[in-house]
Amino acid sequence: MSPSLSDTTLTAPRYDIYAGIHKALRSMMNDTLFSVGRVDTNDANDMHETCERVLELTEILTRHLKHENEFIHPAMEQGHLGSSLRIAEEHVQHQTAISGLREAVSRLATADSALAKRRAAHALYHDLSLFVAENFDHMHEEEAKHNAALWASYSDAELMAMEGKIVASIPLAVNLTIMRWMIPALSPGERADLLTGMRASAPAPAFAAVLDAVRPHLSALDWSKLMLALEPERMAA
Ligand SMILES: [Fe+2]
Incomplete structure (x- = not known):
């Protein structure tokens, strides 16, 4: 069919x-x-x-x-x-x-x-x-x-x-504001894809700043899903 x-x-x-x-x-x-x-x-x-x-x-x-x-x-x-x-x-x-x-x-x-x-x-x-x-x-x-x-x-x-x-x-500060709203608004799969791509291309301090800006706006469950997607080995340990 x-x-x-x-x-x-x-x-x-x-x-x-x-x-x-x-x-x-x-x-x-x-x-x-x-x-x-x-x-x-x-x-x-x-x-x-x-x-x-x-x-x-x-x-x-x-x-x-x-x-x-x-x-x-x-x-x-x-x-x-x-x-x-x-x-x-x-x-x-x-x-x-x-x-x-x-x-x-x-x-x-x-x-x-x-x-x-x-x-x-x-x-x-x-x-x-x-x-x-x-x-x-x-x-x-x-x-x-x-x-x-x-x-x-x-x-x-x-x-x-x-x-x-x-x-x-x-500008970086504006982008951080956009990420603060965008990342919590995405589904867990979209969120993981976006942040995996960002981690591969952005300087480590900029990536850490995005995670810090977003964490207060994610539920504990969504945060753990994101960490599992970004660091599966560490989460399994
Ligand atoms: Fe428009």
């Missing part, structure tokens, strides 16, 4: 350049949204930390938009003219929405009464929830339509090289 299309996709998947980073962004967006929803507006530390978290999210998302615009869309346009246009227009809207989120954070940080703080926190929560909803839809379209366009024009090796150029353009 010949395999169905879904069987073929499952047994011979193409390289998905969006998969890891989009899992990271979904996780970071969800967690940040929840932190805004439960912020204690009477607690100055919690307020400051929550505002900083939203600003950090906007920074990571701005970088992500830039990477897609500068590395992925031109490659898609080379393969098929016009294939990135619709999503590129949404990126312009997202940049405007990101500016709006920063203004909402500023209103929260400068609110001068208990009532004004509560109202500003609730307004930010709603703005961010709509932004997250729109982004989830947007990322799904990229993973479906943009991947199809990329796969039609590029080999897996070419897509991995494209991703390598994006990663090389990211």
Whole structure:
């Protein structure tokens, strides 16, 4: 019996350049949204930390938009003219929405009464929830339509090289933040593959810094699965 299309996709998947980073962004967006929803507006530390978290999210998302615009869309346009246009227009809207989120954070940080703080926190929560909803839809379209366009024009090796150029353009501290969100958001198998590859290519101190950044965000079970995958001999001893 010949395999169905879904069987073929499952047994011979193409390289998905969006998969890891989009899992990271979904996780970071969800967690940040929840932190805004439960912020204690009477607690100055919690307020400051929550505002900083939203600003950090906007920074990571701005970088992500830039990477897609500068590395992925031109490659898609080379393969098929016009294939990135619709999503590129949404990126312009997202940049405007990101500016709006920063203004909402500023209103929260400068609110001068208990009532004004509560109202500003609730307004930010709603703005961010709509932004997250729109982004989830947007990322799904990229993973479906943009991947199809990329796969039609590029080999897996070419897509991995494209991703390598994006990663090389990211400052180390920012990359650590991305790894902090990406690695816990992956399945154990994906996590082991990513870190095995990273261990083979990154300097030992950089690899250790990634493990240190990630460990507090993994359950004890997930951490032991990861250690078993990375150091099977030591874990068996
Ligand atoms: Fe995008």
